[in-house]
Each structure stands twice: as structure tokens, then as C-alpha cells.
Amino acid sequence: MASFFDVFKSDFVKKQFIDILQWTEDSDGTLAWRYPMLDMEIQNGGTLVVRESQMAVFVNEGQVADVFGPGTYKLTTQTLPVLTYLKNWDKLFQSPFKSDVYFFSTRQQIDQKWGTPQPITIRDKDFGAVRLRAFGNYAYRVADPKLFHTEISGTRAAYTVAEVDGQLRGLVLQNISNAIASSGVPFLDLAANQLMFANALSKELEPAFAKIGLKLETLTVQNLSLPEELQKLLDQKIGMGMIGNDMGKFMQYQTAQAIPQFAAAAGQAGGGGGSIAGDAMGLGAGMAMGQMMAQTMQAGLGGAHAAPPAAAPVAPVAAALAPAVAPVGISPDEVMSTLEKLADLKAKGILTQEEFDAKKAELLKKLV
Numbered sequence: 001m002a003s004f005f006d007v008f009k010s011d012f013v014k015k016q017f018i019d020i021l022q023w024t025e026d027s028d029g030t031l032a033w034r035y036p037m038l039d040m041e042i043q044n045g046g047t048l049v050v051r052e053s054q055m056a057v058f059v060n061e062g063q064v065a066d067v068f069g070p071g072t073y074k075l076t077t078q079t080l081p082v083l084t085y086l087k088n089w090d091k092l093f094q095s096p097f098k099s100d101v102y103f104f105s106t107r108q109q110i111d112q113k114w115g116t117p118q119p120i121t122i123r124d125k126d127f128g129a130v131r132l133r134a135f136g137n138y139a140y141r142v143a144d145p146k147l148f149h150t151e152i153s154g155t156r157a158a159y160t161v162a163e164v165d166g167q168l169r170g171l172v173l174q175n176i177s178n179a180i181a182s183s184g185v186p187f188l189d190l191a192a193n194q195l196m197f198a199n200a201l202s203k204e205l206e207p208a209f210a211k212i213g214l215k216l217e218t219l220t221v222q223n224l225s226l227p228e229e230l231q232k233l234l235d236q237k238i239g240m241g242m243i244g245n246d247m248g249k250f251m252q253y254q255t256a257q258a259i260p261q262f263a264a265a266a267g268q269a270g271g272g273g274g275s276i277a278g279d280a281m282g283l284g285a286g287m288a289m290g291q292m293m294a295q296t297m298q299a300g301l302g303g304a305h306a307a308p309p310a311a312a313p314v315a316p317v318a319a320a321l322a323p324a325v326a327p328v329g330i331s332p333d334e335v336m337s338t339l340e341k342l343a344d345l346k347a348k349g350i351l352t353q354e355e356f357d358a359k360k361a362e363l364l365k366k367l368v
Contacts (some may be wrong), residue, residue, distance in 0.1 A: 021101055022051070029162065030158055031142055031160060032159040045075065048068060055104045067145060109142060109161050112139065115134065125186065138218060140216050143214060145176065148213030151211075179205075182200070183200040194221040194222075241296075338363060
């Protein structure tokens with residue numbers, strides 16, 4: 001019958017001794033990898049090889065015993081006690097201690113995508129609630145393998161980039177609003193400068209990544225989609241930047257842009273149908289509304305700038321157009337329709353009583 005010593009010796013010899021512990025990454029996307037230790041023990045005097053862009057963690061009895069950076073290390077029972085059978089070989093029983101070696105890739109994991117699946121609402125001091133969509137990419141690396149092991153990867157045989165991707169994208173989306181609020185920069189300035197927006201978001205995200213042992217290396221904002229109405233305001237802000245502080249020129253430009261729009265709207269409302277009378281009323285209404293817009297904008301400036309030259313009154317313009325309002329051969333129905341439209345313009349304050357009376361007299365003459 002075999003003695004206890006013979007059984008132990010046979011079992012001990014069957015075990016494989018590890019001379020070199022190393023990890024050669026055969027593919028991208030692996031953050032943590034556990035060296036397979038089943039039925040194998042670390043040989044006294046074995047070598048641990050940690051390559052550049054890697055770190056290794058020794059876990060003994062469930063606790064992290066040591067962390068090794070890039071380099072080559074000699075493993076002995078003096079430097080790493082209780083890791084092998086060898087320390088207790090003379091006592092003829094198996095060592096109760098179990099150790100594992102985990103390798104971590106510390107190179108950058110680049111081109112990781114982030115984006116807003118649905119528009120998100122943020123608060124801005126200038127515009128209140130704003131809904132936006134954005135997307136871009138980011139890069140990170142494992143900076144603290146011990147923290148990443150205890151917080152994320154654990155005792156898994158391998159832990160990949162794909163498994164942590166959802167958590168990291170969630171952190172990005174969660175901190176967009178905080179980034180805008182903490183930056184103190186108006187949203188329009190951030191939207192016009194995507195680099196500034198990316199820097200503000202990165203600053204907000206760095207502590208969140210560090211809590212799980214990661215370091216955010218870069219973050220880019222590739223696109224920022226604003227609501228249409230807010231995009232128009234942004235375009236105006238850019239236009240104001242191009243003309244400098246000359247608000248007189250800006251108001252002239254705005255008035256010139258508004259005249260044809262109001263003229264077309266007035267022509268449609270008046271039912272001109274392309275007639276001379278409809279076009280005349282549309283142009284007169286457009287110029288009047290343009291003049292009122294310029295006066296309103298100037299009042300909003302609070303007198304900070306000199307007022308532009310006063311616009312010509314509407315009456316001379318209307319008088320100059322009077323021959324075209326009632327051309328020879330106009331029918332009585334057209335005269336009555338035109339009078340009704342002129343009365344509506346007078347009621348809205350676009351035409352004065354004097355202008356209305358003058359046009360009314362001219363139109364009635366055509367009926368004589």
C-alpha cells in the first residue's frame with residue numbers, strides 16, 4: 001500500500017511548473033487577462049515578463065499582493081512567499097495558498113464612439129431649456145490596474161473593451177449637461193467652438209473615469225446638432241461677429257432682409273393675385289414693417305449707439321405708387337376690393353388716415 005509520502009510525491013510531480021509568465025496579446029480589445037493556473041504552480045526562480053503597454057497584478061488569497069510595471073522580474077520564495085508548494089515542501093502537505101496573475105493592457109483604446117440616441121435637454125443661462133444632439137469619439141487607457149481589477153474586471157478570465165463600452169458611453173451622456181453648466185461659458189459659444197465644448201466635457205469626465213481605474217486621453221465632438229430656431233440665432237451671432245460692433249449696419253441689413261418678406265406676406269394677405277394694386281400694397285406694407293423693425297431694434301439697444309438716418313416716411317412712397325394703384329380701365333369691383341384692403345391696412349396702423357383718404361379719392365375718380 002502506497003504511503004502518504006508516495007501519494008503526495010506523485011501528485012506533486014504531476015503538476016506543471018511555470019518557468020515564464022507572460023502575455024502576448026493576439027488581438028485588440030482585451031483590457032484584462034488572467035494567466036491560466038489550473039494544475040500549474042509558479043516555479044521558484046521563475047520569470048515574470050511584463051511588456052511595454054502592460055501591467056501585471058498578483059492576487060494572493062483573494063487580495064492584491066503586488067503590482068508590476070513593464071520589466072522582467074525573478075520570482076522567488078523570498079520575494080513572493082506562499083505563492084508555490086516549495087515553501088511547504090518539507091512539511092509534506094499542499095500549500096493552502098492560491099495565487100493568480102492578471103495582465104492588463106495599458107495602451108490607448110482609440111476611436112470609441114459616443115452619441116446621443118435621442119435629443120437631450122440642457123439648461124442655458126441665455127436660452128433656458130435647449131435640446132441638442134451630438135456625437136464624437138474618445139480614447140482611454142487602464143491607468144490603475146489594481147482599482148480596475150477590484151471595481152470592474154474582477155476574477156474574470158478576460159475582460160474586453162466591448163464589455164465596458166456601454167458604461168463609459170453612459171458616463172459621457174450623463175455629464176454633458178454638467179460640463180456646460182460648470183464651464184460658465186454661454187451655450188452658443190460652446191456650440192460655435194466644438195473644441196471648447198470637447199475640453200469642457202473632458203474636464204467633467206476625467207474624475208468619473210479615474211474612479212474605475214481608467215484615464216481619459218482624448219475626446220472629440222464631431223457634430224453638434226441644434227434646433228433650427230437656435231441655429232438661426234447662431235448664424236446671426238456669427239454675422240454680427242463679421243461686421244464687428246457697427247449695429248447701424250446690422251440693423252440696415254436686417255431691415256433690407258425683412259422688406260421683401262413682409263411685402264410678399266402683405267401681398268398674399270391682400271389677395272393681390274399678382275395685380276398692380278396688390279403689389280403696391282405689399283411693397284408699402286413691407287417698407288412700413290421694415291421701418292418699424294428698425295425702430296424697435298434701435299430702441300432695444302437702449303441708446304448705446306447712434307441712431308441710423310431716419311427712414312423715409314411711408315406717405316411719399318405711397319404717393320409715388322399712386323398712379324400704379326388705380327390704372328386706367330380698372331373695374332368697379334376691383335376699386336371696391338382695393339378700398340377694402342386699404343381700409344384693413346389703415347385699421348392695422350400701416351396706412352395713415354391721410355394716405356387712405358388720398359388713395360380713396362384717386363380710386364373713386366376712376367369710377368366717374
